Amino acid sequence: MSEAAAKGRGYGSELAPWAIVLVAGAGAVLFGGVWLGGTLGAALTGSGWHPPPFTLATFGTFLSDGPAHLWPGAPAAGVFFGVALVFGSAVAAAVLTARRVLRYVSRPRGLADNRELAALAPAGIAERARDLRPSLKGRAHLHPDETGNLLGDLAPNGPELRSSFEDVELDLMAPRAGKSTGIAVPRVLRAQGAVLLTSNKSDVYAVTRAAREKAGRVWTFDPQGIAHTPRTMWWDILSDCHTIEGARRLAGHFVASVNDDQSKKDFWISAAQNTLTSLFLAAARGGASVLDLLAWLADPADRTPIDLLRDVDMTAMAEQLQGTVRGAVETRDGIYETARQCVACLLDPEIVAWVTPDPALAQFKPHQHVLGRDTLYLLSKDGGGSAAGVIAGLADTTMRAGVVAAERMGGRLDPPMTAVLDEAANVCRISDLPDLYSHFGSRGINVVTLLQSYRQGSRVWGEAGMDALWSAATIKLLGAGLDDADFVEKISKLVGNQDVRTASVSRSKDGTSRSYSYRLDPVLPADRIRALPKGTALLLATGVRPALIRLRPWYKEPDAGVISAAAKAETAAITERATRSWTASAGPADGASRWERDAVSLRKP
Numbered sequence: 363m364s365e366a367a368a369k370g371r372g373y374g375s376e377l378a379p380w381a382i383v384l385v386a387g388a389g390a391v392l393f394g395g396v397w398l399g400g401t402l403g404a405a406l407t408g409s410g411w412h413p414p415p416f417t418l419a420t421f422g423t424f425l426s427d428g429p430a431h432l433w434p435g436a437p438a439a440g441v442f443f444g445v446a447l448v449f450g451s452a453v454a455a456a457v458l459t460a461r462r463v464l465r466y467v468s469r470p471r472g473l474a475d476n477r478e479l480a481a482l483a484p485a486g487i488a489e490r491a492r493d494l495r496p497s498l499k500g501r502a503h504l505h506p507d508e509t510g511n512l513l514g515d516l517a518p519n520g521p522e523l524r525s526s527f528e529d530v531e532l533d534l535m536a537p538r539a540g541k542s543t544g545i546a547v548p549r550v551l552r553a554q555g556a557v558l559l560t561s562n563k564s565d566v567y568a569v570t571r572a573a574r575e576k577a578g579r580v581w582t583f584d585p586q587g588i589a590h591t592p593r594t595m596w597w598d599i600l601s602d603c604h605t606i607e608g609a610r611r612l613a614g615h616f617v618a619s620v621n622d623d624q625s626k627k628d629f630w631i632s633a634a635q636n637t638l639t640s641l642f643l644a645a646a647r648g649g650a651s652v653l654d655l656l657a658w659l660a661d662p663a664d665r666t667p668i669d670l671l672r673d674v675d676m677t678a679m680a681e682q683l684q685g686t687v688r689g690a691v692e693t694r695d696g697i698y699e700t701a702r703q704c705v706a707c708l709l710d711p712e713i714v715a716w717v718t719p720d721p722a723l724a725q726f727k728p729h730q731h732v733l734g735r736d737t738l739y740l741l742s743k744d745g746g747g748s749a750a751g752v753i754a755g756l757a758d759t760t761m762r763a764g765v766v767a768a769e770r771m772g773g774r775l776d777p778p779m780t781a782v783l784d785e786a787a788n789v790c791r792i793s794d795l796p797d798l799y800s801h802f803g804s805r806g807i808n809v810v811t812l813l814q815s816y817r818q819g820s821r822v823w824g825e826a827g828m829d830a831l832w833s834a835a836t837i838k839l840l841g842a843g844l845d846d847a848d849f850v851e852k853i854s855k856l857v858g859n860q861d862v863r864t865a866s867v868s869r870s871k872d873g874t875s876r877s878y879s880y881r882l883d884p885v886l887p888a889d890r891i892r893a894l895p896k897g898t899a900l901l902l903a904t905g906v907r908p909a910l911i912r913l914r915p916w917y918k919e920p921d922a923g924v925i926s927a928a929a930k931a932e933t934a935a936i937t938e939r940a941t942r943s944w945t946a947s948a949g950p951a952d953g954a955s956r957w958e959r960d961a962v963s964l965r966k967p
Contacts (some may be wrong), residue, residue, distance in 0.1 A: 482903065609638075728756075744789055786813060
């Protein structure tokens with residue numbers, strides 16, 4: 363006999379005992395199912411529970427003579443129904459078990475489990491909430507939304523995870539990856555205190571407005587007609603400009619709206635910010651309006667702002683502004699032209715009306731807003747001509763008002779304030795947001811910044827600023843569609859490596875031997891992070907290993923029906939307002955036809 367034949371024969375002899383066991387086991391399962399199913403079917407049809415002997419002879423009788431000899435008086439259909447029921451139940455149980463096993467096996471090893479995430483689980487987060495919120499002490503039962511901000515469910519099957527009211531969050535996800543439905547909307551709907559939301563779309567506004575109206579007053583700041591809401595409020599843009607710090611901050615927001623990298627300010631940008639600071643301060647201290655300020659910018663030779671600064675004993679600022687005005691004409695004109703470009707949005711009368719006092723409308727007062735449960739929607743377009751500088755100024759003023767209120771309350775807002783900065787890189791460029799981030803968390807202001815990528819944030823705050831924002835965020839969610847290879851590779855390294863055991867089998871004439879070796883592989887390779895499914899996110903929380911979670915979109919929650927109906931009604935109202943607005947702006951002759959033509963063009967692929 364050849365050596366190959368001997369090996370084949372030896373291998374076959376090793377498998378023979380297992381084949382016998384497999385056949386015997388399959389026969390026992392088959393017979394057992396028939397025996398149990400037939401008895402169950404007979405009992406269900408009224409013949410009583412009379413199981414036949416559990417022997418091979420019984421099985422043979424069933425195959426040769428049918429069920430009538432084993433279960434006398436029972437209809438054959440009932441017996442076969444019972445058999446089908448037993449086998450169907452067994453198959454269903456096997457499928458469910460297999461799915462659980464596959465889900466468990468496919469889950470990446472090396473990620474945080476229930477034990478490590480106990481502080482974010484219901485019991486742990488409730489205990490933390492009682493420490494952070496004095497109003498909850500002594501209460502035995504708390505609503506989940508009173509304990510923390512919903513993040514999602516730990517994959518694959520729970521528990522629910524929440525961040526505490528001192529956490530600040532940074533979320534990076536590609537467009538259509540669930541930022542609005544899985545993060546922004548649930549965060550606004552579940553907020554316990556005052557809410558601030560920035561966005562360049564009306565989707566979150568449409569879904570949440572009706573629900574937030576039940577909690578408190580809704581303030582909609584919509585200077586560019588994103589939701590086509592009528593102007594029912596105004597904000598005094600100069601209210602915080604009575605100090606140099608306040609004036610400089612407002613000037614910085616306008617500068618940031620046209621400067622892509624705060625770490626790279628050239629001479630003209632820096633000089634324009636200094637000039638705007640002086641003009642904002644002069645307008646606020648001198649009782650002038652925004653329109654007066656625009657007139658000063660249009661005519662650098664106008665000495666009114668210099669005189670106003672001198673009148674209020676701001677001599678140094680007056681001298682600085684005068685030095686700019688008296689400088690070389692080319693330099694002066696360059697500085698003023700840059701400043702004019704920074705506040706160009708205020709040339710639009712539709713925008714400037716929202717920041718000009720109007721006795722007929724309600725004035726939005728940030729220091730009152732942060733103490734209640736009202737909601738402030740800040741809507742603006744992005745790109746050229748946007749009101750991003752105004753939006754950033756109002757958002758910054760409101761959050762800093764929350765800091766002042768927290769200091770007066772003993773250090774922390776209770777209930778906490780929620781600030782969702784959606785499209786922060788486009789419509790809410792607060793230049794020193796990375797420096798303020800952790801401070802907001804310590805004051806009970808839960809800030810959530812939503813970006814499409816790490817690189818998008820770097821373009822706004824610079825590499826150093828984005829690194830500071832990343833470090834300050836105590837909760838980070840990384841969702842689907844992150845295509846920055848360098849960033850994703852860094853995340854893979856942060857997640858870490860794991861030991862992978864590899865088995866090798868060797869066969870010889872003496873038999874079969876098995877050995878094992880170990881190697882280090884990434885827990886989540888870069889390609890797997892990039893390919894995270896929609897609706898899932900990688901959770902990076904301070905002090906624990908990364909975890910994979912499933913987001914909780916608002917439309918999958920128990921009250922989704924009521925919210926969806928309200929959202930449809932609000933969307934229809936927005937569409938109607940948009941139609942009226944467009945018709946009015948186009949004129950009565952061709953307004954409707956122009957609207958129809960634009961609607962058709964928007965539907966084209």
